[in-house]
Each structure stands twice: as C-alpha cells, then as structure tokens.
Amino acid sequence: MASRRRMLLKVIILGDSGVGKTSLMNQYVNRKFSNQYKATIGADFLTKEVQFEDRLFTLQIWDTAGQERFQSLGVAFYRGADCCVLVYDVNVKKSFDNLNNWREEFLIQASPSDPENFPFVVLGNKVDVDGGNSRVVSEKKARAWCASKGNIPYFETSAKEGFNVDAAFECIAKNALKNEPEEEVYLPDTIDVGSGQQQRSSSGCEC
Amino acid sequence: MASDSSYASPSSDEEEESAGQKPTVDVNINSIDTSLDAIENQLSSIALNAPIDDGTVSSTDYHEEPVSEIDDGSLRESVSERRRNSIGESSSSRGSGLWRNNLEVGVELEPEGDGSPSSPSSSGYAGERGSSSSAASASDTDVIREIRENGSSMGDDGVVPLDPAQAQWIRGKRHADEDDGSISWRKRKKHFFILSHSGKPIYSRYGDEHKLAGFSATLQAIISFVENGGDRVKLVRAGKHQVVFLVKGPIYLVCISCTEEPYESLRGQLELLYGQMILILTRSVDKCFEKNPKFDMTPLLGGTDAVFSSLIHSFSRNPATFLHAYTCLPLAYTTRQAAGAILQDVADTGVLFAILMCKDKVVSLVGLQKASLHPDDMLLLANFVMSSESFRTSESFSPICLPRYNPMAFLYAYVHYLDVDTYLTLLTTSSQAFFHLKECRIQIEAVLKKSNVLNEVERSLSDGGMRIEDLPVDPSANFGSLFHLNQRKIATNGTVTGVGGPAGLWHFIYRSIYLDQYVSSEFASPINHPHQQKRLYRAYQRLYASMHDKGVGPHKTQFRRDDNYVLLCWVTQDFELYAAFDPLADKGVAIRICNRVCQWVKDVENEIFLLGATPFSW
Numbered sequence: 152m153a154s155r156r157r158m159l160l161k162v163i164i165l166g167d168s169g170v171g172k173t174s175l176m177n178q179y180v181n182r183k184f185s186n187q188y189k190a191t192i193g194a195d196f197l198t199k200e201v202q203f204e205d206r207l208f209t210l211q212i213w214d215t216a217g218q219e220r221f222q223s224l225g226v227a228f229y230r231g232a233d234c235c236v237l238v239y240d241v242n243v244k245k246s247f248d249n250l251n252n253w254r255e256e257f258l259i260q261a262s263p264s265d266p267e268n269f270p271f272v273v274l275g276n277k278v279d280v281d282g283g284n285s286r287v288v289s290e291k292k293a294r295a296w297c298a299s300k301g302n303i304p305y306f307e308t309s310a311k312e313g314f315n316v317d318a319a320f321e322c323i324a325k326n327a328l329k330n331e332p333e334e335e336v337y338l339p340d341t342i343d344v345g346s347g348q349q350q351r352s353s354s355g356c357e358c
Numbered sequence: 359m360a361s362d363s364s365y366a367s368p369s370s371d372e373e374e375e376s377a378g379q380k381p382t383v384d385v386n387i388n389s390i391d392t393s394l395d396a397i398e399n400q401l402s403s404i405a406l407n408a409p410i411d412d413g414t415v416s417s418t419d420y421h422e423e424p425v426s427e428i429d430d431g432s433l434r435e436s437v438s439e440r441r442r443n444s445i446g447e448s449s450s451s452r453g454s455g456l457w458r459n460n461l462e463v464g465v466e467l468e469p470e471g472d473g474s475p476s477s478p479s480s481s482g483y484a485g486e487r488g489s490s491s492s493a494a495s496a497s498d499t500d501v502i503r504e505i506r507e508n509g510s511s512m513g514d515d516g517v518v519p520l521d522p523a524q525a526q527w528i529r530g531k532r533h534a535d536e537d538d539g540s541i542s543w544r545k546r547k548k549h550f551f552i553l554s555h556s557g558k559p560i561y562s563r564y565g566d567e568h569k570l571a572g573f574s575a576t577l578q579a580i581i582s583f584v585e586n587g588g589d590r591v592k593l594v595r596a597g598k599h600q601v602v603f604l605v606k607g608p609i610y611l612v613c614i615s616c617t618e619e620p621y622e623s624l625r626g627q628l629e630l631l632y633g634q635m636i637l638i639l640t641r642s643v644d645k646c647f648e649k650n651p652k653f654d655m656t657p658l659l660g661g662t663d664a665v666f667s668s669l670i671h672s673f674s675r676n677p678a679t680f681l682h683a684y685t686c687l688p689l690a691y692t693t694r695q696a697a698g699a700i701l702q703d704v705a706d707t708g709v710l711f712a713i714l715m716c717k718d719k720v721v722s723l724v725g726l727q728k729a730s731l732h733p734d735d736m737l738l739l740a741n742f743v744m745s746s747e748s749f750r751t752s753e754s755f756s757p758i759c760l761p762r763y764n765p766m767a768f769l770y771a772y773v774h775y776l777d778v779d780t781y782l783t784l785l786t787t788s789s790q791a792f793f794h795l796k797e798c799r800i801q802i803e804a805v806l807k808k809s810n811v812l813n814e815v816e817r818s819l820s821d822g823g824m825r826i827e828d829l830p831v832d833p834s835a836n837f838g839s840l841f842h843l844n845q846r847k848i849a850t851n852g853t854v855t856g857v858g859g860p861a862g863l864w865h866f867i868y869r870s871i872y873l874d875q876y877v878s879s880e881f882a883s884p885i886n887h888p889h890q891q892k893r894l895y896r897a898y899q900r901l902y903a904s905m906h907d908k909g910v911g912p913h914k915t916q917f918r919r920d921d922n923y924v925l926l927c928w929v930t931q932d933f934e935l936y937a938a939f940d941p942l943a944d945k946g947v948a949i950r951i952c953n954r955v956c957q958w959v960k961d962v963e964n965e966i967f968l969l970g971a972t973p974f975s976w
C-alpha cells in the first residue's frame with residue numbers, strides 16, 4: 152500500500168493572449184509544439200501525473216484564454232487553485248507590464264486565504280525567437296519584479312524547443328505542495344437529543 | 359426563476375395518455391375512464407366501420423356521462439361502474455383485427471415521443487448551452503460531440519444491457535483503468551460524478567478520479583460559468599444524452615445518462631448520492647471548503663467507493679430509490695410484534711432508533727419518543743451497511759449521519775449481523791455507548807432466537823411475499839394471511855417460481871402513503887430475468903415521475919399501453935398503485951384486477967406492513 156495518498160493540484164495558467172500558455176502546456180503534457188497559433192476559447196483542461204519526492208501527483212492544469220473578453224470567467228475558474236503560473240513573452244513589453252494586473256486580478260478573484268504567500272511562478276517564454284535578438288524584457292528586469300512580489304520563482308522558457316519547461320513545472324508542483332495547509336482533524340458535531348435538535352430538524356427549518 | 363423554467367420537461371407527452379393532458383375533463387375521478395374508454399370506444403367504432411386515422415385519442419362523449427361529484431372514497435365504485443360498461447363494449451366488438459389495431463395505436467404514438475427529445479431545440483436550454491460551450495473550450499465541445507456520436511451509434515433498442523459482472527460493484531470501483539479518453543468509458547450508459555466547487559474530482563462511477571481531473575474541471579467550468587451569470591444549470595441535452603447537474607453548496611454532482619430516464623428521476627438519484635455522502639461525512643464538509651477552497655475531501659471518503667457504487671446499482675433495482683418509501687419483510691403479525699417488543703425495550707434505555715433488517719427489507723423498527731426515520735435515510739443507511747464488507751465480519755460501531763434527520767451532526771451506529779442477511783442497527787447519540795449497545799444486542803439476539811423470529815425471517819426470505827398467481831380473483835374471498843398460501847405452493851409443486859397472475863397481471867407495487875411503506879409482488883414469468891426487471895422498474899420510474907410532475911399534475915390515474923406492457927397507475931390520498939400487465943391485456947379487466955390487488959393488500963396488510971410504528975410526519 153502506498154503510505155501516502157495521491158494529491159491533486161489545481162494549476163492556473165494566466166497571461167496575455169499569444170504569449171504561449173497553450174504551447175507551454177502542450178510541450179509539458181504532450182511533448183508537442185506547433186507554430187500555428189490557435190486561440191484558446193475560455194479554458195482548456197489538461198491532466199498530468201508527476202512523481203516528486205516519492206509521491207504521486209496529478210496536476211490539473213487550467214489553461215485559460217488570454218483575451219480580455221474572457222476575464223469575466225475569473226471567479227469561476229480561479230477558485231481553489233493550488234498554484235498560479237504567470238506567463239509573458241520576453242519579446243513583447245506589454246505582456247510583461249501586464250503581469251502585475253494578472254497577479255492582482257487573480258488575488259482578488261480567487262481570494263486565497265493567505266494572499267501574501269500564495270504560490271506564483273513566472274515564466275518568460277519565447278526566449279528562442281530570433282536567437283534572442285528581438286528580446287525587449289531583460290532577465291534582470293523580470294527577476295527584479297519577481298523579487299519585489301515576494302520572491303516569485305522565475306524561469307525563462309521556450310515552449311518550441313522544450314527549454315526549461317519541465318524544470319518550470321517541477322517548481323510549480325513543488326510550490327503548490329509547499330502551500331498545502333496542515334490537515335485538520337475532521338470532527339463534526341454529534342446530535343444532542345436533549346437540546347431540541349430533533350425539533351429543529353423535523354420542522355425542516357434548516358433549509 | 360428563469361432558471362426554474364428553463365429546462366424542458368423531459369417527459370413531454372410521449373405515448374402517455376394521462377388525465378392532465380385533457381383539460382376538458384373536469385372530474386378527475388373520471389379520467390381513467392375518459393382516456394381508457396376513449397380508446398376502446400374508438401376501437402369498437404373502428405371495428406364496426408372506419409379505419410383509425412392517426413392515433414389521436416378523442417374523449418368522445420364521456421364528458422356527458424353523469425359521473426359527477428365523486429369523492430375518493432367512491433372511486434372504486436365509479437371505476438367498476440365504468441368498467442362494466444367498457445367491458446361490455448369491448449367484448450362485443452372484440453376480435454383479432456381489433457387487437458391489432460389497438461397495438462398499432464401504441465406503436466404509432468411512440469415515434470412522436472422519440473423524435474422530440476433528440477432534436478436539440480427540445481432542450482429549452484439554448485442560452486446556457488451556447489454560453490457553456492463558449493466557456494468550456496475546445497476540449498469541452500470535443501466531449502459533447504463524442505458523446506453525441508456514441509448516442510447515435512447505440513442505445514436504439516432502448517434497453518440497457520446487463521453489466522457483464524453484475525455483482526462486481528460490491529468489490530469497489532469498476533473499470534478504474536478507464537478515463538475520458540477510453541472508448542469504453544465514453545460508451546458507458548450512465549455516469550455519476552461528484553466534484554468540488556474548485557473542480558477537484560471526488561467520485562466517479564467509472565474510471566480513475568485523478569485521470570478524470572481534466573473532465574472534472576470542464577464540469578466545474580460549465581457549472582461555475584452559469585452560476586456566475588446568476589443562473590443555474592440543471593439539464594443539458596446532447597443527442598440521446600442528458601447531463602443533469604445538482605449543486606449542493608461546495609459540492610457539485612453530475613449525472614450523464616443515455617438511459618432515457620426522466621430528468622426528475624436522475625435528479626432524485628443525484629440527491630440520494632449526495633445524501634449518501636452526507637451520511638458518511640455530515641454537511642460539516644461545507645465548513646472545510648469555506649475555510650479552504652482547495653480542500654480535498656477524497657481522503658475523508660477513503661474506502662467508500664463500494665458504498666456509492668452499490669447505491670447507483672440500486673437505482674434501477676430497488677424501487678425504494680424512487681418511491682421514497684421502505685418495504686417490509688412479510689411476516690406473521692405476531693412475529694413482527696415480538697420483534698418490535700424487544701426493540702422497544704432497548705429503545706427505552708436511550709437508543710434513538712433500533713432497526714432490524716433483512717437485506718433491504720425491514721423486519722421491525724422502533725424510534726425513541728417521537729423521533730422518526732425518513733425512508734430515504736433508511737435506504738442510505740441500509741446501503742451503507744450492506745455494501746461495507748467490514749460490517750459482516752464483526753460487530754461495529756461507526757459514526758454516521760442521517761441526512762433527513764439532521765444533516766449537520768453525527769449519530770453513532772452499532773451494527774451487528776445476526777445471520778447472513780439479517781442485521782441489527784442501533785443508533786445512539788453517545789459516542790461512549792458501544793458497550794451498552796453490545797449488551798442490548800445480546801439481549802435482543804437472545805429473545806429473537808428464543809421466540810423463533812430469526813427462523814421466521816429466514817423462511818420468509820426464501821418463501822417470498824405476495825405472488826400474483828395467488829391473487830384472489832373472487833371479490834368475496836378474503837385470504838387473511840399470506841402464509842398458508844405460500845406453504846401450499848411449496849407443498850404442491852416444490853418450487854416457488856411464479857407463473858404469472860390472472861388477466862395478464864405481471865407485477866405490481868403498492869405504496870401506502872400514511873405508512874411510507876410499499877409492497878411489491880414477487881417477480882414472476884415473464885419478468886424473470888434481472889434485465890427485464892430493471893426495464894420494468896425504469897417503466898415504473900417514468901410512471902412515477904409523470905404522476906408526480908408538478909407542472910401538469912397531480913394526476914389520479916394513468917393507463918399506458920406500449921410494446922412491452924400495459925401500465926396502470928392509480929393514486930389516491932391513501933395509496934399509489936403501479937401495475938404492469940401483458941401488453942394485450944384488456945383495459946376493463948386490468949382495472950378490475952387492480953381493485954382486487956388493493957383489496958388483497960388490505961386483507962394482508964398486517965403481514966406486509968409495519969403497523970403502529972411511530973407516525974411519520976414529514
């Protein structure tokens with residue numbers, strides 16, 4: 152028997168449209184890459200099993216659409232996330248500037264219990280493009296921003312070449328796990344017949 | 359509000375001929391005759407002259423019949439009155455040609471009903487459908503398309519084939535290797551899912567929950583998206599498939615089915631599934647989700663797969679799941695009294711409920727003071743006990759919650775099997791009561807053995823209860839007891855296999871409204887195979903749903919003829935009767951037989967029902 156149960160981690164991927172969220176996920180889950188851009192509608196859901204420190208995890212990856220018209224889906228999608236991955240395109244300055252908005256929007260909508268320590272991971276994607284010559288956001292700048300937001304782990308990735316993708320997701324799993332709260336003892340009340348519990352339940356006013 | 363009216367009534371009007379659909383009928387009591395006699399009346403006229411036009415059933419001249427101001431008490435009177443007329447009419451014109459025509463009426467009407475559900479416009483859910491697919495991505499549309507393909511490629515016989523390993527559910531989850539990518543998984547006729555409001559899977563009937571994490575996320579996305587718009591998704595139709603949603607706070611339940619069961623039935627099954635979860639955990643899980651939306655409750659449910667699987671299994675095999683009533687093991691009145699007396703003795707020492715059951719049938723049941731047990735709670739408790747192997751091997755003491763009694767808090771259940779099928783459950787509010795309850799059980803067991811109750815229980819289980827071939831057809835006969843009948847049966851042929859009842863009666867279920875109990879006849883030829891039994895239960899289920907449809911009901915009577923059966927349902931203030939006959943059965947005779955069944959049930963009620971138990975005041 153496995154000594155510890157399997158865990159399921161809900162991972163949300165956010166970022167401007169076209170930064171390569173779906174490609175990163177495809178590279179990670181299916182080891183595939185396509186140059187064809189295909190906009191995500193709403194969200195895509197993928198599952199990946201990973202083993203980490205002798206434990207088996209299932210990553211439930213929510214690949215969301217970057218377009219603004221899908222922003223209203225936030226509350227519905229973000230609830231109960233274990234980790235949030237922020238992705239930008241190192242060749243597009245705007246996508247980096249928007250990281251702040253994505254992060255804040257997520258914290259507002261998901262309202263995690265401890266926003267200060269909620270696990271984020273930032274990925275600077277498309278480092279392969281044009282041999283790095285079209286790059287406009289420096290690694291230094293990105294790292295500085297991550298440091299200012301509570302030391303968010305940072306990875307430079309290329310979904311196309313599969314560069315750093317596994318390392319990034321391993322960190323994502325690790326971080327999601329770190330945030331797992333101590334399980335409390337599950338101890339519901341016991342019925343107390345003397346104090347009129349029956350009355351209450353039989354009159355049906357608990358609904 | 360908008361949401362409440364936004365799903366299409368799945369029962370539509372199919373082939374049913376029910377009273378509520380004929381608004382011109384002003385006297386309810388009259389309805390059975392109106393619809394039934396209309397057919398025969400029309401048929402007799404056909405036999406005499408013209409061919410039937412299109413199967414439309416006209417009410418002809420029965421409104422003018424002076425059947426006015428009849429109250430429930432005299433229903434039987436009026437029914438038999440009309441029956442005599444109708445028998446006269448039909449027998450005068452009966453012939454093989456007539457019967458063929460009659461069958462055609464049933465057959466022709468069917469395609470109308472079949473056609474409408476498959477058309478997407480019948481969903482009435484256009485708004486939500488559109489929006490949920492936009493919310494839910496390529497993978498989601500994928501899934502719906504796949505299901506639709508499946509839907510069109512199978513199930514046209516309308517019969518659900520038996521699962522190859524029929525009893526395998528008891529060992530736990532089936533087909534754990536499957537996921538939403540497997541062809542076999544997609545072809546399953548009925549899926550059940552429980553997930554959390556963050557989209558984390560909690561239970562899936564088929565397949566591994568973790569492998570289905572993506573599918574689970576899709577379901578949550580659909581539900582949450584509609585919820586976000588201030589609405590609620592209840593039903594989505596996709597070809598032959600229905601996707602039924604039930605939201606219970608942070609717990610989402612979903613059924614995906616192509617079994618053609620009505621929406622109300624599937625929703626009722628989801629309610630029971632939720633109730634089963636509450637029985638194991640109480641609704642305190644809600645608090646865990648409030649504190650931590652990421653909360654994963656699967657560890658709390660560890661090892662309970664078999665409990666859920668067995669409940670789902672019973673949805674098409676145990677009428678209690680849709681009748682919301684329990685059934686008793688038939689026993690001589692004095693035997694049940696003896697069992698009740700000893701249970702009452704222990705109840706007086708502070709036991710909240712003492713329940714003696716044999717499989718899913720009640721032997722006796724006693725509650726402290728006014729405490730009363732809801733039939734659904736009994737169903738869920740019995741399922742929990744019977745599907746958990748460990749109860750069989752030793753006496754057990756376990757926290758459980760009765761969702762209809764108090765969903766927020768635990769009780770403690772002492773469970774002990776007295777023999778292979780018979781078990782005693784003692785419920786208490788004290789977590790310290792194990793040793794007291796153990797003593798109670800020893801005492802009860804001794805009395806039951808001494809007074810021969812356990813032997814009687816065993817014998818009743820093997821002899822069975824009401825057999826349709828024993829139905830006294832002579833109205834003046836009063837058999838008084840089931841038991842000498844059964845003995846005679848065994849003595850004469852040495853077998854207890856039924857051969858079918860009089861006038862083509864195949865089966866019946868009688869539900870007493872005051873007692874919250876039902877009794878059903880033993881299965882007999884030709885409903886021998888579990889497969890046929892399941893199909894009959896499904897037919898009853900549809901009947902139940904249509905009789906209790908809040909939109910057009912409540913109905914008093916319904917007569918329905920299709921390729922498989924004649925189904926007759928009769929609802930009064932006191933009881934509901936569901937009866938199945940040979941599809942060629944004569945309507946007037948069938949009504950008379952139903953009257954006989956009711957009389958028979960009354961004659962033997964102190965053997966088939968638990969009388970004088972605490973009144974159930976729900």
